[in-house]
Amino acid sequence: MKVPGFNVDFSEMIEDNLVLLSETDTIVDSKGKTINLKEGLKVTVYAHDLSSCGKVDPLIAEGIVELNTQGGWTSGFKWNCRIDNKGIYNKSQINDFH
8 A cells, every 4th residue: 555645844843753633633645645644554755845956856754654643832732743864855765765
């Protein structure tokens, strides 16, 4: 099964490896499919970005879904993505990791 991909805002990082994902139990992935979120679901998150030359080069990270228990300013979100050890990288760097 393909890992679903979701657009996120990497300026909404809670920790170095934790980004806000969704306010509800469902979210539409990059293919337009509605996905039911649950603890431990493997996902890819991405954000639009440009290279230093002005070419499209999205930021990407892989991780797992976890329930948001952070509170405070994040309390409007139910789900987060815990980013794996590869961190956040540009799509052009994929061959550096795989």
